[in-house]
Amino acid sequence: MELSYFNYFQYAALISSLIFFKGLRRYQASAMIPLMLVVCIVETLSKILKAYYGFTNNHFLYNIYIVSSTPLYFYMFYNFLDPKGKFKKIYVGVSLSVTILFFYNLFFFEGFFRFNTLAIIFQQFFTTLLSVFLLFRLATSQAYFKLSSHPYFWIAAGILIFSMGTLVVLGLNQYIRINNLTIVNKSLYRAIMPVLNVILYSSFTYAFYLCAQKKKLYLPL
Amino acid sequence: MRSKEEIVFTIIIVIVILVFLAIMFLVALARHNQRRNTLVFENQQIKKDFEQTLLNTRLEIQEQTLNHISTEIHDNIGQVLSLARLQLNTLSTNPGEKDIDYTDNLLEKAITDLRSLSHSLNTNSIKEKGFTPSVLKLLEQFEKTGKFKTFFYDEINFDISDDQGIILFRIIQEVLNNIVKHAQATEIQIRIEEIEGKKIISIIDNGSGFDTKKIESINQGIGIKNITSRALVIGAKLSLFSQLNQGTTVRIIFKNE
Numbered sequence: 055m056e057l058s059y060f061n062y063f064q065y066a067a068l069i070s071s072l073i074f075f076k077g078l079r080r081y082q083a084s085a086m087i088p089l090m091l092v093v094c095i096v097e098t099l100s101k102i103l104k105a106y107y108g109f110t111n112n113h114f115l116y117n118i119y120i121v122s123s124t125p126l127y128f129y130m131f132y133n134f135l136d137p138k139g140k141f142k143k144i145y146v147g148v149s150l151s152v153t154i155l156f157f158y159n160l161f162f163f164e165g166f167f168r169f170n171t172l173a174i175i176f177q178q179f180f181t182t183l184l185s186v187f188l189l190f191r192l193a194t195s196q197a198y199f200k201l202s203s204h205p206y207f208w209i210a211a212g213i214l215i216f217s218m219g220t221l222v223v224l225g226l227n228q229y230i231r232i233n234n235l236t237i238v239n240k241s242l243y244r245a246i247m248p249v250l251n252v253i254l255y256s257s258f259t260y261a262f263y264l265c266a267q268k269k270k271l272y273l274p275l
Numbered sequence: 276m277r278s279k280e281e282i283v284f285t286i287i288i289v290i291v292i293l294v295f296l297a298i299m300f301l302v303a304l305a306r307h308n309q310r311r312n313t314l315v316f317e318n319q320q321i322k323k324d325f326e327q328t329l330l331n332t333r334l335e336i337q338e339q340t341l342n343h344i345s346t347e348i349h350d351n352i353g354q355v356l357s358l359a360r361l362q363l364n365t366l367s368t369n370p371g372e373k374d375i376d377y378t379d380n381l382l383e384k385a386i387t388d389l390r391s392l393s394h395s396l397n398t399n400s401i402k403e404k405g406f407t408p409s410v411l412k413l414l415e416q417f418e419k420t421g422k423f424k425t426f427f428y429d430e431i432n433f434d435i436s437d438d439q440g441i442i443l444f445r446i447i448q449e450v451l452n453n454i455v456k457h458a459q460a461t462e463i464q465i466r467i468e469e470i471e472g473k474k475i476i477s478i479i480d481n482g483s484g485f486d487t488k489k490i491e492s493i494n495q496g497i498g499i500k501n502i503t504s505r506a507l508v509i510g511a512k513l514s515l516f517s518q519l520n521q522g523t524t525v526r527i528i529f530k531n532e
Contacts, residue, residue, distance in 0.1 A: 186300075193304040198315045201308035211301050218293035222286060235283050242283055246290060 055105035060248040061097055063255035068094045070262040077265030081205055082133035086258065089126045092119060113169040120173045121156045125149070127177070131184040134206055135191065152180060174224045182217040185210040205261040212257030219250040328508045329438055332445040336401075339448065343416075347392050355385045406440040407433060410447060410465060417451065417463060426464040431474065433467045439509045443476070443527065446502050446513075450478045450525050453498060458482025458523060474529040481522045487515055 068090040071078060078084050096119040103109035128149035137145045156173045164170045188210045192201060201207050223230070223246050235242045359381040366374055401409045407429055414425040435443060447465070454460050460482030467476050499515065502525075506513045510530055517523040 189301070189304055193308050193311075196315070198312055198319070200312065201305050214297045214301070215294055218297040219290050222290050222293065226286065230286075233279065233282070235279055235286070237283055237287070242286060246287075 055101050057101060058248055060251035060255070061101075063252050063259070064090070064093055064097055067255040067258040067262070070259045074262045074266035077205075077267070078262060081265045083130065083205065083209070083261075083265060085126050085130040085133065086209075086262070089123055089130065090258070092122050092126070111167060114166050117160055117164075117166060117170045117173070120170055120177055121153070121160050124156055124173075124177050124180075125153045127181055127184075128153070131181075131188065134188055134209075135184070148180075152176065169227055171225060171227055174227075175221065178217040178221045178224065181213050182221075185214040185217070189214070203264065205264040208257045208261035208264065212254045212261070215257075216250050216254040219246060223247060223250075325438075325508050328442060328505055332442050332505070336441070336445055336448070344392055347388065352385050352388045352392070355381050355388065359385065401441050401444050402437045406435050406444060407467075409440075409444055413444075413448065413451065414463070414465065417455075423460065424462045426462070428465070429467040431467060431469045433474065433476075442505050442509050443511075446505050446527060447476070447478060449498065449502055454478075454480045454482060454523075457485075460522065476527040478525045478527075479522065484517045484519050484521045484523050486519060487517050 068087075071087045071090045075084075075087065078086055096115050100112040100115050103112055103115070128145075132145060132149070135145075156170070156177075159170055159173050160166060164172060188206055192204060192206055192210075223243055227243060229235075230242045237245045359378055362374070362378045362381065366378075404412070411427055414427055417423045418425045451463065454463060458480050460480035462481045464479040465476070466479070467474070469475070499513075503513045506527055511527050512530075514526045514528060515523070516526070
């Protein structure tokens, strides 16, 4: 079984989330641990199934990742943003509706064995929106702190950059596969996704490290 | 039909542009945060300076009050009571009405002075009475010495916050002390007026005056610097007009609101 280089960054993020567990809890970012677990389990299972059982289609695994990571992302941003009043109701309503729709899409629309393009585009759209919202709240808060020293900044920044890149690649996933679009003899998907994954999980790892720092910074509550 | 290379190139360009925009957005936020931090830091510093000045001013007023009490007890109440005691010792077994009245008047004066002293013990008087009544009281104390005639004009019903009032009161107190020490004046005038939208407090004396150019070289310069920095803390600036034998005018000018 051969691991890709970006897999090591995913494992590093998982390990650091476990090591800095207390810091993550302090910053209400505990949802990152199950999220990292889901990422690593899906990636590892995908490699095992391909290497030892000859699976050529592992889309069902990534579809499971999409439906399981979506509520985790929503929960994580819920803790970060701490919505109040009307916004809280809207947030919970939208989160539940989107999660239910993703499950419906998995079982009754796009299906289990076809890559759920619609779901991933919507997931990227919502995580981008929430990241931008979180970054705005951090940047406009009245507290005195350096933005780049705040773990939320690195989590939101990683997600934002990743989403910007993947929106196109994952949205055109079927098109890229059918037309066999390649760059330097590699599928476009396989060439771009690892780079974006490295950016995402490096920023997560750094954010987890910042969570463990003793000085607690302003939380946008 | 476009070639595959063209499509791949377009997709990559779109991704690069999107990622670049995201990075630019993050950089813009970080810069905004840096600017805001500088502003927050400056505001905190101003607040800290204001609190420090306020604390110093309160301590100085307290010290001034204690000095005043000490002087009053020693020079006034003490003297009156000693005189009353002397009077009682010299009284015969059947004192006349005149002697009793005299002693009674002495004791009444001592009681009045003590009452007045107990009022001045309250260092929060500016907060309780307000700025203008406190200034009037201060002028009354100067008038009581018999050395000065004092005048007070408030054309605008001047109002100021308690904390700023304490600092402004201390500035006026310092200026008046300087008049007593150095000016050889017989008249002191305090005017509060509004000129071209600016509130101005003028403290005018008819004393010996001085050469303002030489002020830097003598000890008085330090006092003026203290007053100037205090004025800055409450958002005002200080200006000084003086000529030899022409008296002195100190103006505290508040910035436009």
